[in-house]
Amino acid sequence: MYDKKPSDEHLEYLKRIKRNKITTLIWQFGILCFLIVLWQIAADKKWINDFITSSPLRIIETIINLLTKGQLFTHLFTTLGESIIGFILGMLIGTVVSVLLWWFPSAAKVCDPYLVVLNALPKIALGPVIIIWAGAGVKSIIIMTLAISLITTIIGIYAGLKSVDEEKLMLMQTFKASKKQTLFKVLLPASYVNILSVLKINVGLSWVGVIMGEFLVSKAGLGYLIMYGSQVFNLDLVMAGVIILALCAAAMYLMISSLEKCILKKFGE
Amino acid sequence: MKPLVEIQNISKVYHTVNEETVAIEGFSMNVYKGDFIAIVGPSGCGKSTILSIIAGLTPPTGGECIFNGNKPSIGYMLQKDHLLPWRTIFKNATLGLEIQKKDNEENIEYVKELLKTYGLEEFMNSYPYQLSGGMRQRAALIRTLALKPEILLLDEPFSALDYQTRLAVSDDIGKIIHSQNKTALLVTHDISEAISLADKVVVMSKRPATIKSIYEINLTPHTLSCIERRKAKEFAGYYDKIWKDLDIHVR
Numbered sequence: 001m002y003d004k005k006p007s008d009e010h011l012e013y014l015k016r017i018k019r020n021k022i023t024t025l026i027w028q029f030g031i032l033c034f035l036i037v038l039w040q041i042a043a044d045k046k047w048i049n050d051f052i053t054s055s056p057l058r059i060i061e062t063i064i065n066l067l068t069k070g071q072l073f074t075h076l077f078t079t080l081g082e083s084i085i086g087f088i089l090g091m092l093i094g095t096v097v098s099v100l101l102w103w104f105p106s107a108a109k110v111c112d113p114y115l116v117v118l119n120a121l122p123k124i125a126l127g128p129v130i131i132i133w134a135g136a137g138v139k140s141i142i143i144m145t146l147a148i149s150l151i152t153t154i155i156g157i158y159a160g161l162k163s164v165d166e167e168k169l170m171l172m173q174t175f176k177a178s179k180k181q182t183l184f185k186v187l188l189p190a191s192y193v194n195i196l197s198v199l200k201i202n203v204g205l206s207w208v209g210v211i212m213g214e215f216l217v218s219k220a221g222l223g224y225l226i227m228y229g230s231q232v233f234n235l236d237l238v239m240a241g242v243i244i245l246a247l248c249a250a251a252m253y254l255m256i257s258s259l260e261k262c263i264l265k266k267f268g269e
Numbered sequence: 270m271k272p273l274v275e276i277q278n279i280s281k282v283y284h285t286v287n288e289e290t291v292a293i294e295g296f297s298m299n300v301y302k303g304d305f306i307a308i309v310g311p312s313g314c315g316k317s318t319i320l321s322i323i324a325g326l327t328p329p330t331g332g333e334c335i336f337n338g339n340k341p342s343i344g345y346m347l348q349k350d351h352l353l354p355w356r357t358i359f360k361n362a363t364l365g366l367e368i369q370k371k372d373n374e375e376n377i378e379y380v381k382e383l384l385k386t387y388g389l390e391e392f393m394n395s396y397p398y399q400l401s402g403g404m405r406q407r408a409a410l411i412r413t414l415a416l417k418p419e420i421l422l423l424d425e426p427f428s429a430l431d432y433q434t435r436l437a438v439s440d441d442i443g444k445i446i447h448s449q450n451k452t453a454l455l456v457t458h459d460i461s462e463a464i465s466l467a468d469k470v471v472v473m474s475k476r477p478a479t480i481k482s483i484y485e486i487n488l489t490p491h492t493l494s495c496i497e498r499r500k501a502k503e504f505a506g507y508y509d510k511i512w513k514d515l516d517i518h519v520r
Binding site for chain 2: 165171172173177185
């Protein structure tokens with residue numbers, strides 16, 4: 001792209017950007033380290049009651065312990081599996097329902113108040129009902145996850161379909177395109193930006209759903225670990241569970257957001 | 270010669286909860302093969318509605334469009350290019366063919382030929398964002414021409430472009446349409462654009478829109494270049510008449 005050598009000024013500019021990035025990184029990492037060290041010292045010096053706060057070293061010990069006993073992966077994969085299933089099901093069902101709403105505008109009008117109320121309802125309130133209906137098992141956890149993510153998905157994707165430029169639809173009309181062609185050739189691809197952002201929100205929501213579900217009913221999983229830990233007052237276990245959870249959720253979010261970047265870059269947005 | 274389209278006494282009424290608006294009243298016009306007609310009028314007078322009635326996208330409230338012979342195929346070009354960002358220029362240009370399942374070898378070859386003729390060959394596999402506004406509008410025209418329409422409807426196709434690009438692109442597209450010997454109807458609010466492109470200018474009144482006057486444009490020297498046409502000595506005269514007909518006052 002560059003035919004000639006970049007000027008000194010430009011090099012200086014690039015250097016400045018790089019330096020800025022590094023400084024930010026140092027600060028971000030520094031604050032994390034500082035907090036961890038402070039936590040450890042405070043626990044060692046008995047400034048805080050480490051029975052209820054735990055401490056970084058003891059959390060690491062607990063994680064290693066879980067690892068060596070092979071329990072960690074059981075719990076991790078249980079939760080991971082549930083949230084991936086919940087996430088994928090939520091996206092699929094949500095997309096299909098929003099397409100149906102778009103296809104039948106009068107049905108969408110009729111459904112509107114139901115969606116509004118369901119969206120406003122704190123879904124956790126459905127927990128006991130779900131357990132009674134679906135039984136104490138993985139099924140309940142998946143349903144809980146769907147309950148939390150589905151309505152948001154439907155509303156998000158439907159809004160995306162509706163926001164596609166009217167003139168693009170008119171263009172399709174001038175080509176005498178069928179409704180199906182309009183949907184697959186224009187509407188769905190045109191709302192990819194929207195679908196991607198719904199995906200990102202959904203990653204978070206499916207984790208919320210799974211942990212919520214595991215709090216209510218479970219025999220394994222990170223949510224179970226946290227719940228169990230708190231019931232036996234083993235705060236090391238609780239904290240370890242929370243930290244592993246945070247890492248997993250962040251990893252999944254990063255995966256989706258790099259996918260998003262990749263796609264957006266391809267189409268120049 | 271029989272006209273290609275006879276537009277007879279068309280009217281259109283729009284309804285909202287609060288009121289009904291008469292957008293067009295008693296609009297009649299004949300379109301002959303090879304005509305390039307520009308329709309100018311104050312904004313919101315229902316110019317675009319006329320195009321969508323001819324295209325069959327909106328039914329008229331009264332009157333009718335009579336097509337002599339077989340119903341001619343109609344190509345529509347809109348204000349923005351509406352190229353789909355996830356398709357390459359080539360895939361965008363063949364969108365209409367693909368939808369109508371006419372993407373056979375002959376038609377694909379025709380699109381390639383058009384892209385080549387109008388300087389987009391090397392951008393065939395580029396995505397729309399990599400092209401300038403003018404090139405994108407040209408690609409949109411090729412997408413329309415790909416279906417070999419007999420009548421082209423142009424709904425302010427240049428108004429999303431900046432002024433310089435607009436002059437260049439209208440010159441370009443004007444030449445393309447003339448060289449393809451198409452029948453075209455152009456809706457615009459730009460008087461000089463209308464005079465420089467069309468051989469007939471229809472001036473509309475305010476709402477409810479009716480035809481106020483029709484001008485046959487005869488410019489010397491005879492040329493197809495819009496930029497050259499703007500230099501003709503008759504240009505200012507037409508401009509003045511149309512401007513007076515439009516009768517626009519800022520209140």
